[in-house]
Amino acid sequence: SSWDRQVRASASPRRPHGLSVLVTGAAGFVGSHCSLALHKRGDGVVGLDNFNSYYDPSLKRARQTLLSRNSILLIDGDLNDHRLLSKLFSLTHFSHVLHLAAQAGVRYAIENPASYVHSNIAGLVSLLEAVKSADPQPAVVWASSSSVYGLNDKSPFSESDRTDRPASLYAATKKAGEEITHTYNHIYGLSITGLRFFTVYGPMGRPDMAYFSFTKSILAGKPITIYRGKDGVDLARDFTYIDDIVRGCLASLDTAGKSTGSGGKKSGPAPYRIFNLGNTSPITVPTLVSILEKHLKVKAKKKIVEMPGNGDVPFTHANISLAMAELRYKPSTNLEAGLKKFVKWYISFYGRSSRVGRKTNL
Numbered sequence: 001s002s003w004d005r006q007v008r009a010s011a012s013p014r015r016p017h018g019l020s021v022l023v024t025g026a027a028g029f030v031g032s033h034c035s036l037a038l039h040k041r042g043d044g045v046v047g048l049d050n051f052n053s054y055y056d057p058s059l060k061r062a063r064q065t066l067l068s069r070n071s072i073l074l075i076d077g078d079l080n081d082h083r084l085l086s087k088l089f090s091l092t093h094f095s096h097v098l099h100l101a102a103q104a105g106v107r108y109a110i111e112n113p114a115s116y117v118h119s120n121i122a123g124l125v126s127l128l129e130a131v132k133s134a135d136p137q138p139a140v141v142w143a144s145s146s147s148v149y150g151l152n153d154k155s156p157f158s159e160s161d162r163t164d165r166p167a168s169l170y171a172a173t174k175k176a177g178e179e180i181t182h183t184y185n186h187i188y189g190l191s192i193t194g195l196r197f198f199t200v201y202g203p204m205g206r207p208d209m210a211y212f213s214f215t216k217s218i219l220a221g222k223p224i225t226i227y228r229g230k231d232g233v234d235l236a237r238d239f240t241y242i243d244d245i246v247r248g249c250l251a252s253l254d255t256a257g258k259s260t261g262s263g264g265k266k267s268g269p270a271p272y273r274i275f276n277l278g279n280t281s282p283i284t285v286p287t288l289v290s291i292l293e294k295h296l297k298v299k300a301k302k303k304i305v306e307m308p309g310n311g312d313v314p315f316t317h318a319n320i321s322l323a324m325a326e327l328r329y330k331p332s333t334n335l336e337a338g339l340k341k342f343v344k345w346y347i348s349f350y351g352r353s354s355r356v357g358r359k360t361n362l
Ligand code: NAD
Pocket: 024, 025, 026, 027, 028, 029, 030, 031, 048, 049, 050, 051, 052, 060, 077, 078, 079, 080, 099, 100, 101, 102, 103, 104, 118, 119, 123, 143, 144, 145, 146, 196, 197, 198, 199, 200, 201, 206
């Protein structure tokens, strides 16, 4: 059928030895950027996303428009649709799966715990089952999260640090994802790379994240709520610019190594890797706000309140030596420069008055 032909065409690399990648969550923030970057260097890309309404679906549709302008096929489908996944894997031989689809956010879990189980646990297993049955089995690179470090008091966080104190259901499902992918690695020989992203930000970013919602409120003249720890210490995050994360994802795909099939008996064990992808310089939330004020040329109305104990950790800080050594990962954009690019995009997309949105111009 013409759909089958579209899948095969979009999955075909345009360069010799190019990759053929299924990108899940391709209508999302990180997924859309990675899809475009892979396509740009000549790799084949097929996207999958269920376009859920966790945040502004028009932003997801706008990212889809950008992908389709680059002839990247983005399929509207759910990770749990096992028939769709087997059909995809039987139509074409993906060399890699870049799995970025998930229910993100820590506070949303209080009202919507089931959506974390649906996407981050059941959806992950459904995808891994499809990968397991594919022949040859593609290598899997997937997004874990810095949140697995939970209430870690050691800083910076290294991959070998303890991850047994998740502070939210979101963090617990990412930690579970690491155990589940590890099991598929050692039982079925899947090549697995888990990436612990640290607070990713940038153009086409996620409206539920603080830098984004602060920008919207500051421009609208509305007060913003800044959380502070019980001890009066400011919260801090190791903000990482989207282009740095994209480079880390592509380097992970390029070095993923092959799946070896059940038990990896023929050619030794399949690789199981975990990397921090962060920026190594935590910035406090008040500093984040002052950088936004500078770029927006508007003073924020601030409300400072004690952090409710429902999922946020006080700080994150990545040790990235492993990714530097094995992926040649080296973040190159600081928060000041990255937020400048975000603000420029935000104003071109939504306008300075957020109610009158020009919602088609990415
Ligand atoms: P995002 O919400 O923008 O993208 C995720 C996409 O997955 C969305 O478009 C959503 O519609 C889709 N999706 C969700 N459930 C699905 C399902 N069951 N089937 C098909 N599609 C589904 O989030 P993002 O910021 O781009 O994050 C990408 C990945 O990185 C996620 O796994 C997230 O948990 C992880 N991560 C992100 C950050 C960050 O700061 N952005 C930090 C750590 C980890």
